[in-house]
Amino acid sequence: MSDKNLVLASDGTSLKRSLARSLKRQKIRALLLIAPLLLFVLLTFIAPIADMLFRSVENSIVADTLPQTVKELASWDSDSGQLPSEAVYAALARDLKIAVKAKNHTKLGSRLNYQKTGTSSLFRQTGRKIKKLDFENTPSFKDAFEKMNKKWSDPAVWQTIQQFSNKYTDGYFLAAADLTRTSSGIEEVPEDQRIYYTLLLRTLSMSVTITFMCILLGYPVAFLLATLPLRSSNVLMILVLLPFWTSLLVRTSAWKVLLQNQGVINDFLVWIGIVADGNRLELINNVTGTVIAMTHILLPFMILPLFSVMKTIPPTYMRAAKSMGANDFTAFRRVYFPQSIPGIGAGSILVFILSIGYYITPEIVGGTKGVFISNRIAYHISSSLNWGLGAALGAILLVVVLALYWLYDKFVGIDNVKLG
């Protein structure tokens, strides 16, 4: 734009700049207004998640605990089949002496035990014995270590230390994908140890099943809620919300009572003679149990968005369609249903994403075949303390969910989602 066309503001600066300045001021003000919330979300939500996910690659413990050993070991050729040199053993002795004082050696032992079974006790035992080692009068540290524990003369132990001496590792992610790194490259773990791939697939397929069940059961209920007169729909709404307000554990345990072998449903079926007493239905501790209980628990998350969308569809549309000759079904299929799709989308996303991360209900009613990958994440976080692997599994789950969300947006469009 040329100078002569310039429009000036009252203070003599160009209008464009003045406008930009005032817009900028507005933006800063808006930012300041949301700053407390933004900070709160950053500090209490984003930062902890980022910190937890970071653990899936973080591995400074080996280099921090055994700094000299790692340095000496760098030049050792792990494929040679030879043991490392005396210098490495001497460095290990010095490192361990310091580590034992700080009580870090056992921590390192349990870290390396994830990679190589038996390392935990190796470090614990060696830690006890190294205190008595006389550094001045040890002719050969190699012999001294071998005397402490014969595992020190196993090259595989040294390979593990060398392999995990970097500050960052892909070991957790490999483990989460049922892979392992051997001297000949990345390989699948033996078949009897592969679990995560199966679990991930099962989690996804069961979540899809649960979502469909929720649509199937939730749609008619939401339709009734939206079309019944206010008085009766309010009662129905309370019936939908009541379980929503009941504790998750109570509802899950109730399903246990209903579904188990000697439970209410089986007793009833036997009583009316549909099922023989010796041939009761297996409704719990399997996939069926998980699908039933989780469908029930997540149903309100489908009904409520559906209801809020259906409420906005004017009843006159259906009447108009019928007046133009459509029968009930056609009117529903061509006029009502397409308008309710945003509700289905919103409900499905909610139910699917919630169910993918569920673990309490599957743990209680799922038996062995009805558990999710989140059950393993919970196990690694609270029981085995392998937080790195838990974080890697969590990261994978997060990426899968984001990818599915992206796919959904591409094919259905996130603008088609309406939460109310």
Place this chain on the structure above:
Amino acid sequence: MKIKTIMLGTAAIAMSATATLAEDMTIVSWGGAYSASQLQAYDVPYSANTGVNIIHDESSSEAVAKLRAMNEAGNVTWDVVDVVAADAMRLCDEGLAEVIDHDTQLADAPDGTKATVDFGDLIVSECFIPQIVYSTTFGYRNDLVGATAPTSVCSVFDTAAYPGKRALQKSPLNNMEWALMCDGVAKSDVFDVLATDEGQSRAFAKLDTIKGDVIWWNAGADTPQLLADGEVIMGSAYNGRLFSLIVEQKQDVSMLWDAQVYDLDGWIIPTGLSDERKARALDYVKFATDTQRLADQSKYISYGPARASSAPLVDKHATLGIDMAPHMPTDPNNNKNTLLTNYSFWADYKDDIDAKFQAWLIK
């Protein structure tokens, strides 16, 4: 007006919280009948003696993870924590539990025996203060097992003689040992065999024979419930839970003590406490693990006191008035065939075998 009241109320609570902080102590345990027994035997007399107000937290099942998180956050809010021996070892390994000098920091037996001698080899970790011996054993429904009641742990693997569901813990611990013992491995060789890949496969092959008949449990209360409902004909459980099912709730269930696996439960003191809090925690633990207190606890629950000197003091149940000795896992009639959890083995092999166990479960 209303908001003002709430704010004043909050301020008052906050102030009273800081005022009483000095006399509060948080003790973490397992909840249920077990915590109740500790309350009666330890906490009530301790509070009466010292005026310390004890706050109870029932988080022992996730104590290890929570302590680690607290330690990383630099804010340890627990003073004394009740954990199983394996967890105590892990906490000690991670530097999350204080090392205890058992002889100087714990009470001597009444006859002057030092604590290390009195507890003997139950001190499985330098951070661990033993409290009780419990066992994982089987209970069975008298009316559902047929004419001949099971006498051996191998009945669990005998679906021909004892058809029906059985409950086992969803964990490789104990199950692998029982499977090998019933596959013909001598008790003394079990852990040597289990350390090998072939041995593990052998145990899984044995478990395979009953896989379709097993309901896997997670929580200690599961098996008693399953037995009471008639969902299973037999199942493994902690002996104290079965005791309360049989004796207190009078269900038609019996104990199969054969091949019971002893395990230990006890106290640890978290690291990172202030000197004052640490001293108080030690004072509590010294009181709670003396000979009389440990014997007192067995009036309320059928777990064996960890001190040798407490055994002769085991008395009658506090409310039922029955003799507690015959219900103890250590009673001569019950301990004819026992196994002690091999802590160092499981510390090494748990991750590995558990991965295989989980893979086996979902197959």
